[in-house]
Amino acid sequence: MGHRRRADLRRVRVRARRHRPARASGDARQGAAVTPAEARKRFRAGLSAPTAGWAPGRTQANLIAVPADWAYEMLLFCQRNPKPCPVLDVTDAGSWTTPLAPGADLRTDLPRYRVWEHGELVEEPTDVVAHWRDDLVAFLIGCSFTFEWSLAAAGVPLRHIEQGRNVSMYVTDRPCRPAGRLRGPMVVSMRPVPPMHLAAAIRESSLLPAVHGSPVHCGDPAGLGITDLDKPDFGDPVDAEADDIPVFWACGVTPQAAVMASRPPFALTHAPGHMFLTDARDEQYRVA
Amino acid sequence: MGHRRRADLRRVRVRARRHRPARASGDARQGAAVTPAEARKRFRAGLSAPTAGWAPGRTQANLIAVPADWAYEMLLFCQRNPKPCPVLDVTDAGSWTTPLAPGADLRTDLPRYRVWEHGELVEEPTDVVAHWRDDLVAFLIGCSFTFEWSLAAAGVPLRHIEQGRNVSMYVTDRPCRPAGRLRGPMVVSMRPVPPMHLAAAIRESSLLPAVHGSPVHCGDPAGLGITDLDKPDFGDPVDAEADDIPVFWACGVTPQAAVMASRPPFALTHAPGHMFLTDARDEQYRVA
The missing domain is CATH 3.30.2040.10 (PSTPO5379-like domain)
Incomplete structure (x- = not known):
C-alpha cells in the first residue's frame, strides 16, 4: 500500500472524529471484577468504556457486520488474513445472537459502535438497534485483549x-x-x-x-x-x-480499515477497544 | 445424528465402491524422498496412491470444490467446524491454482479424485479436467498427514x-x-x-x-x-x-460426509487419503 492510501485512511479517521467531541477513555480497571453478562448489561444500559481489563479470563471479540451480499467476501478476507481476522463466530443473516454469549444482543451489548456508509464513519452510537438490517451478517473476530x-x-x-x-x-x-x-x-x-x-x-x-x-x-x-x-x-x-x-x-480493527479502503455501502462495527464480551473462556482457545 | 443417517452414509460409501473394483492401496513409503512438485508431477501423469508419508515436512491438504452458490455455506461450515475443517486456502471461482503450490493444477495434481452429484459418488478419476466448471470454488483443508x-x-x-x-x-x-x-x-x-x-x-x-x-x-x-x-x-x-x-x-474427509448428507448438486473432492501436496512447510503452521 502506498503512502497515499494510508494517508487517506488517516484522513477518514480524523474526519470521523469530528462527528463527536473527544471524550476521555473509561478507566479500564473498573470492569476487572465483572462477569461478561454483567458487563453486557451495563453497556446495554448505555455505559461506554474501552474493555481492556474487563471480565477476567473471558474472550473478547471485534464486531463487523456487513450486508449478506458482502458476507462471503468478508469471510474469505478473514480466512486469507487469519492473523488480524481470526473468526470466532458468524451469525446467520439478520440474527443478533451468538452461541458465544447466550442471551446477548449484538445490537446493544457493546459499549460503543461505529456506523459506516460507503467507507465513511457516520456515527458512533452506543447501540445500533435503529441501524440494524435484516440482511446483516455479523462476524465476531478474536481480540488481543483476550x-x-x-x-x-x-x-x-x-x-x-x-x-x-x-x-x-x-x-x-x-x-x-x-x-x-x-x-x-x-x-x-x-x-x-x-x-x-x-x-x-x-x-x-x-x-x-x-x-x-x-x-x-x-x-x-x-x-x-x-x-x-x-x-x-x-x-x-x-x-x-x-x-x-x-x-x-x-488487530481485529483490520476489517474496519478494509471498510475504509473498500467502501461497502454499509457496515456496522465496534468502536476500537470497545469490544464484545463473550462468555467463552480464553482457555477454550488455547491450543496447548 | 441418529443411527439411520449414519447407516445411510455408510450405504452411500459402499454403493459407491461398486463403481470400480477394489484396488490395493499404494505403498505409502514410496513417496518419502520426493518433493511436493515431483509428487504432483507423478500424480499428474496418472500415478494413484495414498499420500501418507510423502514429501517430508510439507503440508498436505484435503480438497473440496463446490459451485459458487454453495461457497459461502461451505466456508461458513468450515469456520463453524474448525477442528475437522481448518481452511488453508480458497480459490477464486473457476481457478485451479493456489499460492500454496505455485504452478500446481488442482484438476490434475492429486492422486485420485471423487466426483459427487446430488450427494452420490459417481466417479473416482485420477484427474477432473473434464469435470471442472467455471463456477467451482475449491477449498484446501488441512490434513493430519501434515x-x-x-x-x-x-x-x-x-x-x-x-x-x-x-x-x-x-x-x-x-x-x-x-x-x-x-x-x-x-x-x-x-x-x-x-x-x-x-x-x-x-x-x-x-x-x-x-x-x-x-x-x-x-x-x-x-x-x-x-x-x-x-x-x-x-x-x-x-x-x-x-x-x-x-x-x-x-479429519478433512468431513466435508465429503457433509456432501453425502446435504446433497449439493455437484462437488469434487480428493479421494480419502489421496491428498494435495502443497509446497508449504509444516513449520509455517506451527503456533509455537
Missing part, C-alpha cells in the same frame, strides 16, 4: 491497563491479501514489553492463535511503516518505560 | 505408514454445526499410539491447529459412536499393538 490475562498471569506488565487507557493501535504498510472487493492494510495493536518479559509475551500469545496469536513484529515501528508511536491511529498513546520493546500484534 | 512428521520426529510410531497402508477413517456420531444447507457428521482419522508416546502425540499435534490440532478423542471408539475399528469407513484397517491407545483426530 490474551492479556495470559500475559498478566505470566508476569508481563500491561502498560495501557496500568495507565487506565485504551491500547494503542496503528495502521501499517502491510497490505492484507484481498478477497473479492475487500482489500486494506493490516492494523496492529502495540504493547510496550520489558525485555525480561518478551519471551513470555511471545510464548503466551502464540498459544492463542484464535485471538491473533504470536506478534507480527517487535522493535522498530518503521518495520511496519509506523512513524510515531505517540500518535496511534486508534486508541490511546501509552507511556513506555525506557527499555521497553514495542511488540505488535495483528 | 503433523505426522512432527509425531515421527518426537518418536511416535505411525502404524499405518509402517504397514504401508492408508490411515483408518471413521464417520462419528458427532454432528458438525450446520451452515445453511450444509450439515453432516464429523469424520475422524485414528492412529494407534503406544501409551508412552501419547503425551508427545497430543503435544505435537496441538501445536498445529491448522491441520486439525489436538485429538478430539482417545480410547474407547464407542465414545464417538464407532463400533468396529477394523472396519473403517474410509482408508484401510491398521494393525495395532496390544497396548496401543486409539487416538482420534478430526
Whole structure:
C-alpha cells in the first residue's frame, strides 16, 4: 500500500472524529471484577468504556457486520488474513445472537459502535438497534485483549491497563491479501514489553492463535511503516518505560480499515477497544 | 445424528465402491524422498496412491470444490467446524491454482479424485479436467498427514505408514454445526499410539491447529459412536499393538460426509487419503 492510501485512511479517521467531541477513555480497571453478562448489561444500559481489563479470563471479540451480499467476501478476507481476522463466530443473516454469549444482543451489548456508509464513519452510537438490517451478517473476530490475562498471569506488565487507557493501535504498510472487493492494510495493536518479559509475551500469545496469536513484529515501528508511536491511529498513546520493546500484534480493527479502503455501502462495527464480551473462556482457545 | 443417517452414509460409501473394483492401496513409503512438485508431477501423469508419508515436512491438504452458490455455506461450515475443517486456502471461482503450490493444477495434481452429484459418488478419476466448471470454488483443508512428521520426529510410531497402508477413517456420531444447507457428521482419522508416546502425540499435534490440532478423542471408539475399528469407513484397517491407545483426530474427509448428507448438486473432492501436496512447510503452521 502506498503512502497515499494510508494517508487517506488517516484522513477518514480524523474526519470521523469530528462527528463527536473527544471524550476521555473509561478507566479500564473498573470492569476487572465483572462477569461478561454483567458487563453486557451495563453497556446495554448505555455505559461506554474501552474493555481492556474487563471480565477476567473471558474472550473478547471485534464486531463487523456487513450486508449478506458482502458476507462471503468478508469471510474469505478473514480466512486469507487469519492473523488480524481470526473468526470466532458468524451469525446467520439478520440474527443478533451468538452461541458465544447466550442471551446477548449484538445490537446493544457493546459499549460503543461505529456506523459506516460507503467507507465513511457516520456515527458512533452506543447501540445500533435503529441501524440494524435484516440482511446483516455479523462476524465476531478474536481480540488481543483476550490474551492479556495470559500475559498478566505470566508476569508481563500491561502498560495501557496500568495507565487506565485504551491500547494503542496503528495502521501499517502491510497490505492484507484481498478477497473479492475487500482489500486494506493490516492494523496492529502495540504493547510496550520489558525485555525480561518478551519471551513470555511471545510464548503466551502464540498459544492463542484464535485471538491473533504470536506478534507480527517487535522493535522498530518503521518495520511496519509506523512513524510515531505517540500518535496511534486508534486508541490511546501509552507511556513506555525506557527499555521497553514495542511488540505488535495483528488487530481485529483490520476489517474496519478494509471498510475504509473498500467502501461497502454499509457496515456496522465496534468502536476500537470497545469490544464484545463473550462468555467463552480464553482457555477454550488455547491450543496447548 | 441418529443411527439411520449414519447407516445411510455408510450405504452411500459402499454403493459407491461398486463403481470400480477394489484396488490395493499404494505403498505409502514410496513417496518419502520426493518433493511436493515431483509428487504432483507423478500424480499428474496418472500415478494413484495414498499420500501418507510423502514429501517430508510439507503440508498436505484435503480438497473440496463446490459451485459458487454453495461457497459461502461451505466456508461458513468450515469456520463453524474448525477442528475437522481448518481452511488453508480458497480459490477464486473457476481457478485451479493456489499460492500454496505455485504452478500446481488442482484438476490434475492429486492422486485420485471423487466426483459427487446430488450427494452420490459417481466417479473416482485420477484427474477432473473434464469435470471442472467455471463456477467451482475449491477449498484446501488441512490434513493430519501434515503433523505426522512432527509425531515421527518426537518418536511416535505411525502404524499405518509402517504397514504401508492408508490411515483408518471413521464417520462419528458427532454432528458438525450446520451452515445453511450444509450439515453432516464429523469424520475422524485414528492412529494407534503406544501409551508412552501419547503425551508427545497430543503435544505435537496441538501445536498445529491448522491441520486439525489436538485429538478430539482417545480410547474407547464407542465414545464417538464407532463400533468396529477394523472396519473403517474410509482408508484401510491398521494393525495395532496390544497396548496401543486409539487416538482420534478430526479429519478433512468431513466435508465429503457433509456432501453425502446435504446433497449439493455437484462437488469434487480428493479421494480419502489421496491428498494435495502443497509446497508449504509444516513449520509455517506451527503456533509455537
